Amino acid sequence: TKTVTDVICPFCGTLCDDLEVVVSDDGKELHEVYNACAIGAEKFLHSQAKDRITRPRMRQEDGTWKEISYDEAVEYTARMLADAKKPLMYGWSSTNCEAQSIGSEIGEAVGAVMDNTATVCHGTSLIAVQDIGIPSCTLGEVKNRADRILFWGCNPAHAHPRHMSRYSIFPRGFFTGKGHKGRKVIVVDPRPTDTASLADIHLQIEQGHDYELLDALRVAFKGEKLPDFVGGIPKEKIYEVAETLKSGRFAIIFFGMGVTQSIGKNHNIDEAIAVTRDLNEYTKAAIMPMRGHYNVTGSGQVWGWQFGFPFAVDLSRGFARYNPGETTSNDLLRRDEVDAVFVLGSDPGAHFPFSSVKKIYDRPSVAIDPHETPTTEVCKVHVPVAFVGVEVGGCAYRMDNVPIETRKVVEPPEGMMTDEEFLQRVLARVKEIKGV
Template sequence: MNRADFIIYWGGNPADCHPRHFTKYTLTPKGKHVPMGRKGRTMVLVDVRETPSVRAADIFLQVRPGKDFEVITTLRALVKNQPVDQARVAETGLTLAQLQDLVGRMKNARFGVIFFGMGLSMTRGKHMNSAAVLALVAELNAFTKFVCMPMRGHGNVTGADVVMRWTTGFPFGVNLCRGYPRFNPGEFSTVDLLVRGDNDAALILGADPGATMPQPAIDHLARIPTIVLDPKVTRTSRLARVHITTAAMGISAPGTVYRMDEIPLPLRPILQSPYPTDEVVIRRIHEQVKAKPAWLPASFKKVPCA
């Protein structure tokens, strides 16, 4: 807000999904180094279809669905003045002139930002698309200042990344089975684990995978003992063995939440819940587990010391 004069939204529709993003954080506020506010900024929207966010954009680039990775790769080539194949550019739904114009604007920006949404990170290419954006932004820093940020959906999903980072060293999908953290998305990420049927119990905290995940993952959650902590009885609660109702974060549960730019903010709950908070319930479960004898594998044999 204080610095960016060139803003790209890629694969997202903030006008509908993050309604105050433009007015509170990115476009309209007058910033320390962008005193003109909206007039001092250029906004480019990249998406596969026209959404209500188009009205807020200066330039709208409509990419053919599933061609984001190709567009980003072409941009990376153009940034480094490498030759590109005209026919392949045409397949993306954009023209070479449009992409050259975009690269020119990126390089001439004083401070650029790319916000990328699930239209990029959850479609064909998935995490490869996100990785390509990170590479593009890293390379642009040879010319000007450029950063990127994912548009986060859930309230404290950024907090989950931050807390897991400082406790285990990794942001998500952390396996502690061996007593030390291991990180391997695709192997230890939830959908993959559940679809393969690797887990033999699940503790679901403030999420409703029963309504959102692929059917094979839901089927596995119904097979194993699933425990749900949620302010409401959800679809997942109905297939779970145990459900515990908890106070809603920010409404009746106090605490800290991270904004998507990793700024921690305190909550000011207005209501008093009749239910305990998630933190209290998790700690109580932990106490109960702790009271049991330490777990050792069935095949464990004590090796005598020489």
């Protein structure tokens, strides 16, 4: 066997870059994964599953699967997209930027709506950034400088397990030599989470009162009067948190779906950014969304430079339109505005409301995914592909918008296509059909 070092984990937005993977000498089998957390290691090990689907499949009338060739899968996908009036091309978060870029070309050729998983996650954060900008930083700066860490509506202990040991709570950095001991950790969460159990101060806010509490912090920074309770938190605690943040040398606010998808949505993030901006009058402060899928940030980057918008991009009129609430996947599905669904690198079957999933089931649909998922179970065609970041490399963006080149560590099963290869074939065929 041999050990591949400095491997990038392609599971969550932390993109840990210190993994070691033991593979056979011929690079065909993967044996062990070191340094990764449980969910990261599982992604690598799952590539070796004996029951892995290795050939495309088409669903029959009676609900059973029939194996088809990659050529047939390319033909079905290209026809479906070319024949549709307004196809939805959704997902894109668990693949590399190269595949995202080819997908955009297909989307332009067929007049699709391009949307990524931010639509049910940090899309509201992106809207807030468009509203008022964002004072952010890199995870390296957090590790080396931050002595005040605030997690708001997120639980990295479960969703980004090594984030705390590599970047936020525990590591010793250039100006943070005492590690955990030199930092104050604040968690705002209605639940007593495992992350909250590590906090110096846990504000157990009443659900749905984030906007008020953020606003109250801005009042407290200025030392002005607060009501006795805000969002169930006594004012003394709010003043204490405000003082703790102000007295630090570098404060960072990490936030998750507890704020982006609860009442207030993008307005919560507007306010969290305003808190960060106000805090910069007293000390250095930055804010960062805890992006989930490992390359969801990349799909926003790629579309940002290709279309000017990071998600919910409607290309059906021949130019890019963006209107979250109208051009977002769930709104389109529930209003019956799309007539074919293409999913790559995500699992809406598991994460969308049932009413939307049913609409996917009712339409011509293709799921491109290495795994069997709830989405592949409702789609007409399932195209298995190589695991990006395990069996094929490519560019991915970490949650702090730093691009990192992921690496291939093991060979995919023989004859299996990568996302890029499949999309290139579909693009070529779409161009033929459309005569463009």
